[in-house]
Amino acid sequence: MSNEDQQLEPGQIEPPAGEIRFLFLAERDLFARRAERFRLLASGHSLADYLGFLALLADAQQEALDRFPSLPPPTPEEQSLCREHGMPLLAARSWRRNPAWREGLALILRRMAGAEVPAAAREAAAGLLATAECRLDDLADKILAGDQAAVPPPELPFVAAALQAYWVHMATALGEHAFARLEAGGVCPVCGSAPASGIVHANGSKQGLRYLSCSLCATQWHMVRLKCSSCEATEGIGYYSLEGTNGAVKAESCPDCNAYLKLLYLEKDGRMEATADDLATLALDMLMAEAGKVRGGPNLFLHPGGEVEEA
Ligand SMILES: [Zn+2]
Ligand SMILES: [Zn+2]
Incomplete structure (x- = not known):
């Protein structure tokens, strides 16, 4: 597992909040x-x-x-x-x-x-x-x-x-x-659930923006990067990825509350999907758990006490 430097400062790349579409509902397919x-x-x-x-x-x-x-x-x-x-x-x-x-x-x-x-x-x-x-x-x-x-x-x-x-x-x-923006930026504006993971988009008006993906209703809502989705702290956020991977999935980890959330970087692989790619990268969760970190949001298919059997 490797820790990488922060890639941008808050507000450095992102357009003003008023120009950002804050919410995308799931598509029907x-x-x-x-x-x-x-x-x-x-x-x-x-x-x-x-x-x-x-x-x-x-x-x-x-x-x-x-x-x-x-x-x-x-x-x-x-x-x-x-x-x-x-x-x-x-x-x-x-x-x-x-x-x-x-x-x-x-x-x-x-x-x-x-x-x-x-x-x-x-x-x-x-x-x-x-x-x-x-x-x-x-x-x-x-x-x-x-x-x-x-x-x-x-x-x-x-x-x-x-x-x-x-x-x-x-x-x-x-x-x-x-639906309207909520005061708490880390929970879904539609249903109030925590995110399963975050997505850093690569195209169009969303390019470079981070959206959190709801663990229940798959709504994506905007949250600035370099901010803990659990406690909204911005200091000392670290990024971890599995060695030997292309860094398409990184765990954004907060020293304040000890939580982490996976981020999927679509510029590395545009086919990634919030729930599926979260479950396909459980090896990263295991390493984060060994480091004493806890998930900042659930994946509803993952039983907290359960083992997933390898083939
Ligand atoms: Zn939701
Ligand atoms: Zn935190």
Whole structure:
């Protein structure tokens, strides 16, 4: 693992904040593109089976997203209350989800129970298909509250996948204009979740800008570079990458709060995707953990206590 010098000073390259589009919602083909990325990453990877499983899961998420009916948005009263208090409109922890999220889950589970995946995953999917609705909602609440550790490891990816598809559906149905900047720059302006990773863009109006990518709804929101996404400190930020790689993925690490977040540099590889490339670079997480650092945001497919088996 190598530590590299900071590459720019705050404000040195970036245009004034007023000229920067602060938010991009996920596209409606997010999961199809993610599945494609997982497949590409799986080839020749030591975690090939795991990444292949996640590709099939992303296919199922896309199908669930495509089939969601239109659902009632937050009421005008809820919307103005959120604006007034600077709260995210589709807050993961407090906004009441529509029971339709479980229909998305059921579709994902039916696909995965019949897919060519490890027997343990098929059994977990079949088990969840027969699980009472109140327990499914309880599992969802735990994930949305950031307590992934309380969910049995084989069940976590399925429930997390359904919640992602549902939140992308609701966010894209409302549209970008419904969401406003929050005071806390490190959480998603749509749902209040922490980012899974950050992306430094390479093209167009976003060139050189860093956007954080939501672990739940995949919204990208702007945050200046050289700033810790967890505590917003700007001093002493360090960058770490795996030796022998081209530096397309670096961990941005904060000495103040000890958190790190991966940054994907699209100029090095424009095909990278926030969730998929995060999971394909778990070796970097292991090195950061050995150095006593903790992730600044979750990847919902990663069980905090779980091991990922190498092929
Ligand atoms: Zn979000
Ligand atoms: Zn920090």
